[in-house]
Amino acid sequence: MPEMTYRDALNLALKEEMRRDPMVVTWGEDVALYEGSFKVTRGLLAEFGEKRVLDTPISENTIVGVAVGAAMAGLRPVAELMTVNFALLAMDQIINHMSKIRYMFAGQTHLPMVIRAPGGGGSQLGAQHSQSLETFFMHAPGIHVAVPATPADAKGLLKAAIRDENPVMFLEHELLYNSKGEVPEDPEFVIPFGKCDVKREGKDVTIVAYSRMTVLALQAASELEKEGISCEVVDLRTLSPLDADTFVVSAAKTGRAVVVEECWRTCGLGAEIASRIYENCFDKLLAPVERVSGLNVPMPYSRKLEKLCIPQVGTIVAAVKKVMNEKY
Amino acid sequence: MDTKLRSILPDHELIRLYEQMVLCREFEEACAEQYTKGNITGFLHLYSGQEAVAAGATHALHGDDYVISAYREHPQAIVRGADPRRVMAELFGKATGICKGKGGSMHLFDPNLHFMGGYAIVGGQFPIATGLAFAARYRREERIVACFFGDGAVNQGTFHEGLNWARLWELPVLYVCENNFYGIGTEVHRSSALADIHKRTCGYDIPSERVDGMDVMAVYQAVKHAAEWVREHSRPYLIEAITYRFRGHSMSDPGKYRASAEVELWKERDPIPNFAKRLLGEGIAGQPLLDKVRETAAAQVAEAVKFAEESPWPDDDEVFNDVYV
Ligand SMILES: Cc1ncc(C[n+]2csc(CCOP(=O)(O)OP(=O)(O)O)c2C)c(N)n1
Ligand SMILES: [Mg+2]
Numbered sequence: 296m297p298e299m300t301y302r303d304a305l306n307l308a309l310k311e312e313m314r315r316d317p318m319v320v321t322w323g324e325d326v327a328l329y330e331g332s333f334k335v336t337r338g339l340l341a342e343f344g345e346k347r348v349l350d351t352p353i354s355e356n357t358i359v360g361v362a363v364g365a366a367m368a369g370l371r372p373v374a375e376l377m378t379v380n381f382a383l384l385a386m387d388q389i390i391n392h393m394s395k396i397r398y399m400f401a402g403q404t405h406l407p408m409v410i411r412a413p414g415g416g417g418s419q420l421g422a423q424h425s426q427s428l429e430t431f432f433m434h435a436p437g438i439h440v441a442v443p444a445t446p447a448d449a450k451g452l453l454k455a456a457i458r459d460e461n462p463v464m465f466l467e468h469e470l471l472y473n474s475k476g477e478v479p480e481d482p483e484f485v486i487p488f489g490k491c492d493v494k495r496e497g498k499d500v501t502i503v504a505y506s507r508m509t510v511l512a513l514q515a516a517s518e519l520e521k522e523g524i525s526c527e528v529v530d531l532r533t534l535s536p537l538d539a540d541t542f543v544v545s546a547a548k549t550g551r552a553v554v555v556e557e558c559w560r561t562c563g564l565g566a567e568i569a570s571r572i573y574e575n576c577f578d579k580l581l582a583p584v585e586r587v588s589g590l591n592v593p594m595p596y597s598r599k600l601e602k603l604c605i606p607q608v609g610t611i612v613a614a615v616k617k618v619m620n621e622k623y
Numbered sequence: 624m625d626t627k628l629r630s631i632l633p634d635h636e637l638i639r640l641y642e643q644m645v646l647c648r649e650f651e652e653a654c655a656e657q658y659t660k661g662n663i664t665g666f667l668h669l670y671s672g673q674e675a676v677a678a679g680a681t682h683a684l685h686g687d688d689y690v691i692s693a694y695r696e697h698p699q700a701i702v703r704g705a706d707p708r709r710v711m712a713e714l715f716g717k718a719t720g721i722c723k724g725k726g727g728s729m730h731l732f733d734p735n736l737h738f739m740g741g742y743a744i745v746g747g748q749f750p751i752a753t754g755l756a757f758a759a760r761y762r763r764e765e766r767i768v769a770c771f772f773g774d775g776a777v778n779q780g781t782f783h784e785g786l787n788w789a790r791l792w793e794l795p796v797l798y799v800c801e802n803n804f805y806g807i808g809t810e811v812h813r814s815s816a817l818a819d820i821h822k823r824t825c826g827y828d829i830p831s832e833r834v835d836g837m838d839v840m841a842v843y844q845a846v847k848h849a850a851e852w853v854r855e856h857s858r859p860y861l862i863e864a865i866t867y868r869f870r871g872h873s874m875s876d877p878g879k880y881r882a883s884a885e886v887e888l889w890k891e892r893d894p895i896p897n898f899a900k901r902l903l904g905e906g907i908a909g910q911p912l913l914d915k916v917r918e919t920a921a922a923q924v925a926e927a928v929k930f931a932e933e934s935p936w937p938d939d940d941e942v943f944n945d946v947y948v
Binding site (some may be wrong): 325328329332350351352353354356371380381384418419420421422423424483590592593595596597598599600603604 | 664665666675710711716717720723724725727728729730743744745746747775776778779780806807808809813814841880936937939941942943946
C-alpha cells in the first residue's frame with residue numbers, strides 16, 4: 296500500500312469520486328484557483344475545470360444552502376468551509392434546512408451532499424479560529440458526522456460520504472493534514488459509516504477517541520504499555536451514526552474507560568459516550584468513566600495557555616492511571 | 624494632488640501622519656521577522672502597503688469615536704494610540720500584551736482608545752458596529768463609529784443587514800472598505816458581482832465614494848468630510864479606499880496568484896515614499912527630518928520587541944479568568 300498524507304488521501308478521494316460520477320461538484324472559498332487554504336483541493340481545477348470546481352464569495356450560509364438546493368436537484372456537491380469555525384455562519388442552512396429537509400418532506404427527497412471543514416486547535420489561531428464543534432453537529436438528528444484520524448480513514452470515509460444519500464459534515468483536523476499512513480489504492484475502498492475501528496487491542500482500559508485525539512490516545516497507549524498498562528484504543532470514525540456497540544463491548548471487556556474529546560467538556564460528546572457505556576454495561580465497570588476534554592474556555596492565543604486547553608498525551612496518560620487506581 | 628499640503632493641515636500634523644505610517648511599516652516588518660524567528664505564531668496578517676488608510680482615516684476621527692476592524696489591524700490600533708510595546712507583547716502571547724496574550728494578532732482591543740476590537744470572522748464587525756452606533760445615539764453622544772473591513776467582507780449577509788439597519792435607524796456609522804483587490808487568493812471581480820464596492824450602497828440609500836487609498840491626504844480629506852457628515856446627519860456613509868497589500872494574505876501565503884509585475888506596480892505607489900516626496904517638495908520637511916523619523920520609529924519598534932521578549936508569560940491560572948466578568 297502506498298504511504299501518503301492525510302491531505303493527499305482526501306485529495307485522492309475527491310478526485311476518484313469526481314472521476315467516477317459527473318454529478319460530483321465542489322465549491323468553497325479559494326478551493327479552485329488557490330487550491331484550498333490547506334491545499335486539499337490541489338489539482339482539481341486543472342483536472343475537472345471551472346464547471347465542477349468553483350471559487351465562491353465569502354458567504355458561508357450560501358455556500359451550504361446552494362449545496363442543499365443542488366443536492367435536491369440531483370447533484371452531489373462537496374462544499375468546503377474554509378474552517379469549521381465558519382460553519383457557525385452557516386448553521387441556519389445546516390440545522391434549519393439541511394438536517395430537516397428529508398424528514399420534514401417525508402422522505403420525498405434525498406440530500407446527497409458533503410460539507411468538508413477543517414478544524415481543531417493547537418496552532419495559536421486564537422478564540423475564533425480554534426474551535427472543535429463536532430458535538431454541535433452530532434447533536435442534531437439528520438446529519439452524518441465523520442471525524443477521520445488516519446489517511447486511510449480519511450480517504451475511505453470521504454468516499455463513503457460522497458456516495459451517501461444523506462448530508463455529511465466531514466470534519467478534518469488541521470493538525471493531521473501532514474500526518475502519513477498507508478492508504479489502499481483500490482478506488483472501491485470505501486469505509487462504511489457507523490463502524491468504530493479498534494486501532495489497538497488491549498485488556499486493562501478502553502480509550503475512546505476520534506480524529507486527532509485518536510492519534511494522541513495511541514501515543515499514550517504506547518507510553519502506558521511501558522508501565523505495564525494495556526490499553527484498547529477505539530476510534531469512533533463517525534460520531535453520527537454512533538457505533539456504541541463496539542465501544543460498549545470494549546468497555547465491558549476491560550472494565551475501565553477513558554473518553555478523549557477535543558471539544559468543550561460541558562455537554563461534549565464525551566458525556567454522551569460515557570452515558571452510553573453506563574447505560575449498557577454499568578455492571579461490568581470496575582471504575583467510573585473518565586473524560587479528558589478541552590477546557591471550558593474560549594481558546595486563548597498565548598501558546599502557554601493554549602496548551603492547557605487541549606488534551607495532551609500526558610493528560611490521557613494521567614487519566615488512564617487514574618481509572619486504573621479507582622474502584623467502585 | 625494640486626492642493627498644497629499646507630492648505631489642508633499644519634506642518635506638525637503632516638509630519639505626524641508621516642511618522643505614523645513609518646511606525647506602522649516598521650512595526651509590521653518587525654512582526655514578519657519575529658514570526659520567522661518563531662516568537663509570533665498562529666496567523667499573522669500584515670498591513671504593509673495599506674498604511675495611508677489607517678493613518679489618514681484615524682487622523683480624521685475624534686478621539687472618542689469608536690473604531691472597529693478585522694484581523695489585519697495592528698496599525699489601526701497603533702495609530703489610534705495603542706502602545707506598540709503592548710501590541711508586540713500581545714503577538715508574543717505575553718502577560719503584558721494589550722489583551723494579556725489571550726487575543727493575539729487578530730484580536731486587539733483597547734476600550735480606553737475606543738478601539739473596539741479586531742475580529743477574525745469575516746464580516747463579524749458589521750452588526751457590532753451598528754450596535755455601537757445605536758448606543759452612541761441612544762446616549763446622545765457626539766461620537767460616530769468607524770468600521771473598517773476588506774473587499775472580501777461585503778459578500779457576507781452581515782454587511783447588507785448592517786448597512787440596511789444603519790440607514791433605517793439613522794445611525795452614525797462610517798464604513799471604510801479597504802479594497803486591496805483580494806480576499807486571500809480570490810480577486811475581487813471573481814467574488815463580487817459588482818466589484819465597485821462603493822456602488823453597492825445604493826440599495827440602502829447610503830452615500831458613498833471611492834478614494835485613492837495609497838494617498839494619505841486623499842484618505843484624510845475624504846474621511847474628514849464623511850465623518851463630519853455622519854456626525855451631523857446621524858446617518859451612515861461608505862468610503863471605498865483603493866489600496867494594496869504588499870505581502871501575502873498572511874505569513875503562510877506565498878501569494879502566487881498575483882503577478883509580480885502587478886505587485887511591483889503597486890509598490891511604486893507605496894504611500895510612504897510618495898508622501899515623503901511631497902513633504903520634501905513642498906518644503907515641509909528636509910531629508911534629515913525624514914531620516915530621523917525612520918530612526919525613531921525603528922528604535923521604538925526595537926524597544927517593543929525587547930519589551931515583548933523580556934515580558935513574562937501569563938500565569939496558568941489566567942486561563943480561567945475573563946470567561947465571565
Ligand atoms: C466567516 C469567515 N470566512 C472565511 C474566513 C477566512 N478568511 C480569512 S481572511 C479572508 C479574506 C478576507 O478578505 P478581505 O475582506 O478582502 O480582507 P483582506 O484580507 O484583504 O484584508 C478569508 C476568506 C474567515 N476568517 N471568516
Ligand atoms: Mg481584501
